[in-house]
Each structure stands twice: as structure tokens, then as C-alpha cells.
Amino acid sequence: MIEKLEYLIALARERHFGRAAEVCGVSQPTLSIAIRTLEDSFGVLLVQRGGARFRGFTPEGERVLEWARRIVADTRAMHQEVDALKRxxxxxxxxxxxxxxxxxxxxxxxxxxxxxxxxxxxxxxxxxxxxxxxxxxxxxxxxxxxxxxxxxxxxxxxxxxEEEYRLLTSPSGALGNRDQVTWAEVGKVPLCLLTPAMQNRRIIDRLLRAAGVEPLPTLESNSMIVLFAHVRTGQWASIMPAKLADTLGLTDSIRSIPIVEPAATHAxxxxxxxxxxxxxxxxxxxxxxxxxxxxxxxxxxxxxxxxx
CATH class of the missing domain: 3.40.190.10 (Periplasmic binding protein-like II)
Structure with missing residues (x-):
């Protein structure tokens, strides 16, 4: 039963019978048969199919999926606890x-x-x-x-x-000689920022727009390392959390300047x-x-x- 529930969870994650079977290390027919066996045992359809394609879960399937996640997680916890007692x-x-x-x-x-x-x-x-x-x-x-x-x-x-925000720029760059800057001022500096899919970027965009500035980054990446590498050239500026900037390591060529008005934080x-x-x-x-x-x-x- 646990194995069949794990197949169901994999299907929910992959949204595709073939990929779910591959992740579970079984053939697609084996996974499909296991899920149909679950459906037979409950007496209801769990999965909506379009021919051989996955179309989603039925309302009953969503409830079984919720229980499956709980049961599989508890089973893993039980095995871990027994192993911890032994070794x-x-x-x-x-x-x-x-x-x-x-x-x-x-x-x-x-x-x-x-x-x-x-x-x-x-x-x-x-x-x-x-x-x-x-x-x-x-x-x-x-x-x-x-x-x-x-x-x-x-x-x-x-x-x-609490995540606080800093303008990272070179001492000779725009605003590089300031002890603190406002969000309105930062919005006028060409910036390299995370891509819009990242929540940090959505936070920064809201803060800039609240200050009356439309975010128009000159470079986007889903990697903070990429952004930091560009800032270290002395030719780019970015907005980063204070603790991240400290952890990555500030040098003489980078200033980390507090951004105020407002002094925003997020947990x-x-x-x-x-x-x-x-x-x-x-x-x-x-x-x-x-x-x-x-x-x-x-x-x-x-x-x-x-x-x-």
C-alpha cells in the first residue's frame, strides 16, 4: 500500500504518468496498474485521464492524495526513528x-x-x-x-x-559615496536584480514602485552569485539583503549602503x-x-x- 501511495504522490508532482514512473524506478504500466488498484480498493476514480494522459485528480483523488502524503511522511518518520535508536x-x-x-x-x-x-x-x-x-x-x-x-x-x-536591504555599488559609482540612500534614489540607478519569479525581486519591485519608480534592471539572473560577481567588477550595482552581502564578503571595491524611506524588512x-x-x-x-x-x-x- 505504501508503495502505491508513493506512486500517487509522484504523479501529483510530475503531472505525467511516464515521468512519475521514471522517478519511481518502475515502468509506466506498473505505475498505472498500481493506481488503478488503489481506485478499485476505494471504489472511486482518483485520477482524471484523457486516453493515457494525466488530466488531474478527482475530488476524491485530492483527498486520497492528502492522506497519502501524511501516511508516507509518517512511515518515513517511523523508519528514521527506529534507525536513530539503533545507530x-x-x-x-x-x-x-x-x-x-x-x-x-x-x-x-x-x-x-x-x-x-x-x-x-x-x-x-x-x-x-x-x-x-x-x-x-x-x-x-x-x-x-x-x-x-x-x-x-x-x-x-x-x-x-529579518532581511534588510542594501545598495551594493562601487565607491566611485552612482550614490557610492553616501551613508544611506532612499528607494526613490536607488530606482534611478541601473541595477542587476533577480528574475521576477523570485520573491526577493517581487519585494524589491513593490518597494521601488511605492517610491514612484518603475523597476528597469539592466541585468537579471536567478543566481545571487551572478549578481554579486557583476557588482564586484565595479561597473554594476544591485540590491541585496544585508546578511547575504556580508556572508559573500565585501571588499574595498564594494560598498553596502542601507536603503531607507522606508527601512523595509522581511522575515x-x-x-x-x-x-x-x-x-x-x-x-x-x-x-x-x-x-x-x-x-x-x-x-x-x-x-x-x-x-x-
């Missing part, structure tokens, strides 16, 4: 993070691994919408994303820090599936997140180094 904490922890928080993920995984050296990690760069979708479909165990800007759905959260934190049973891997991650939140709340991050 200590081990396994594979998968985390999806928005681009602006990727550099901060090391502050979670490094102390985690020091305590639990048998745990392996995968860190994936995703949009905020993709982070939540991957958690929902059990593709990742947790995410790092914005908490207060767009709907999160059914997840539990651990706030980590970033850990998001995990909202379930009664938490896996040991996620439980340990929550512990690290709470400890990190306490450290990040102190104004002591300077150029990526914590000073106590």
Missing part, C-alpha cells in the same frame, strides 16, 4: 532554499554535521513557490524562505532573521511540514534553527564573521 542519527537531509538565503544555510548545516556526522545534506536553490511545493510533495524535508510576504500554506515555521526562516510526527532529522534541524535564530538576532555579524 544514532543518520540519513539524508534535503533542504530547499531561496537564493537570498542559500549562503545562510551553512550556518545551519555546519553545526548540525558537527553533532551528527553521519547525516548527509542536499541544498537546492529554488523559488519560494517551489520550496513550498517540494515540501508538500515530500521532495525535500525542509525549506528556508520568506515567512511574512506571501501565503505559506500548511507548514510550521522557525523565524531565523526569513525555516519551514517544515506541519505534522504531528516529526522525523529525528527534522527535529535536530529545528534545534539548530532555534539556536541560530538566537545568534542572528544579535547585531554582531561583520563581513561574515560573528564577533562575540
Amino acid at each position: 544514532g542519527l543518520s540519513g539524508h537531509l534535503r533542504i530547499a532554499a531561496i537564493p537570498t538565503a542559500l549562503a545562510m544555510s551553512a550556518m545551519l548545516t555546519t553545526p548540525y554535521r558537527a553533532k551528527h556526522p553521519d547525516v548527509k545534506f542536499s541544498i537546492l536553490s529554488q523559488t519560494s513557490i517551489e520550496v513550498l511545493g517540494m515540501i508538500d510533495n515530500l521532495e525535500v524535508d525542509a525549506g528556508i524562505t520568506y515567512l511574512d510576504n506571501e501565503p505559506l500554506g500548511r507548514v510550521s515555521t522557525v523565524p531565523l532573521y 526569513v526562516g525555516l519551514v517544515i511540514p506541519e505534522r504531528e510526527v516529526t522525523t529525528p532529522l527534522i527535529g535536530a534541524l529545528i534545534t539548530e534553527a532555534r539556536q541560530l535564530a538566537g545568534v542572528l538576532s544579535k547585531p554582531s555579524l561583520q563581513n561574515g564573521v560573528f564577533v562575540h
Whole structure:
């Protein structure tokens, strides 16, 4: 039964019978037969088909899918807990993070691994919408994303820090000699920014438009590393979160200037599936997140180094 439920979850994720079968490591007929067996056992259609094509889930299928995610997640949690009792904490922890928080993920995984050296990690760069979708479909165990800007759905959260915004530019560039700048002023500078699919970009666009400026970036990318590399040439400017800029490493050729009027902030934190049973891997991650939140709340991050 668990295997069939996992096929159903894969179908919900891939929206295609062939791709779902490939992800599950079975043939398409095997997956299709398993889902029809589920339908026979419930006595209702779960999947809408157009010939051999996937057309979506029926209302009954959506409810079964919701239970499938819960049952499969609880089954995985049970296996992890038994394994942890036998061998200590081990396994594979998968985390999806928005681009602006990727550099901060090391502050979670490094102390985690020091305590639990048998745990392996995968860190994936995703949009905020993709982070939540991957958690929902059990593709990742947790995410790092914005908490207060767009709907999160059914997840539990651990706030980590407040994202503040800086103009990154060369000292000789436009506004490069200022101690602080306004959003209206920043909007007049040619900028390289994240692509519109990224929530950070949507936040910046709203702040610029509220200041009466239409965002017209000269370069867009879905990678903060690409943006930072361009800023480091001294020929480009960008808007980045303060902690990210510090973590990437400021040099003499880059100034990080606070943006005011308004001095906007947005909460970033850990998001995990909202379930009664938490896996040991996620439980340990929550512990690290709470400890990190306490450290990040102190104004002591300077150029990526914590000073106590």
C-alpha cells in the first residue's frame, strides 16, 4: 500500500504518468496498474485521464492524495526513528532554499554535521513557490524562505532573521559615496536584480514602485552569485539583503549602503511540514534553527564573521 501511495504522490508532482514512473524506478504500466488498484480498493476514480494522459485528480483523488502524503511522511518518520535508536542519527537531509538565503544555510548545516556526522545534506536553490511545493510533495524535508510576504500554506515555521536591504555599488559609482540612500534614489540607478519569479525581486519591485519608480534592471539572473560577481567588477550595482552581502564578503571595491524611506524588512526562516510526527532529522534541524535564530538576532555579524 505504501508503495502505491508513493506512486500517487509522484504523479501529483510530475503531472505525467511516464515521468512519475521514471522517478519511481518502475515502468509506466506498473505505475498505472498500481493506481488503478488503489481506485478499485476505494471504489472511486482518483485520477482524471484523457486516453493515457494525466488530466488531474478527482475530488476524491485530492483527498486520497492528502492522506497519502501524511501516511508516507509518517512511515518515513517511523523508519528514521527506529534507525536513530539503533545507530544514532543518520540519513539524508534535503533542504530547499531561496537564493537570498542559500549562503545562510551553512550556518545551519555546519553545526548540525558537527553533532551528527553521519547525516548527509542536499541544498537546492529554488523559488519560494517551489520550496513550498517540494515540501508538500515530500521532495525535500525542509525549506528556508520568506515567512511574512506571501501565503505559506500548511507548514510550521522557525523565524531565523529579518532581511534588510542594501545598495551594493562601487565607491566611485552612482550614490557610492553616501551613508544611506532612499528607494526613490536607488530606482534611478541601473541595477542587476533577480528574475521576477523570485520573491526577493517581487519585494524589491513593490518597494521601488511605492517610491514612484518603475523597476528597469539592466541585468537579471536567478543566481545571487551572478549578481554579486557583476557588482564586484565595479561597473554594476544591485540590491541585496544585508546578511547575504556580508556572508559573500565585501571588499574595498564594494560598498553596502542601507536603503531607507522606508527601512523595509522581511522575515526569513525555516519551514517544515506541519505534522504531528516529526522525523529525528527534522527535529535536530529545528534545534539548530532555534539556536541560530538566537545568534542572528544579535547585531554582531561583520563581513561574515560573528564577533562575540
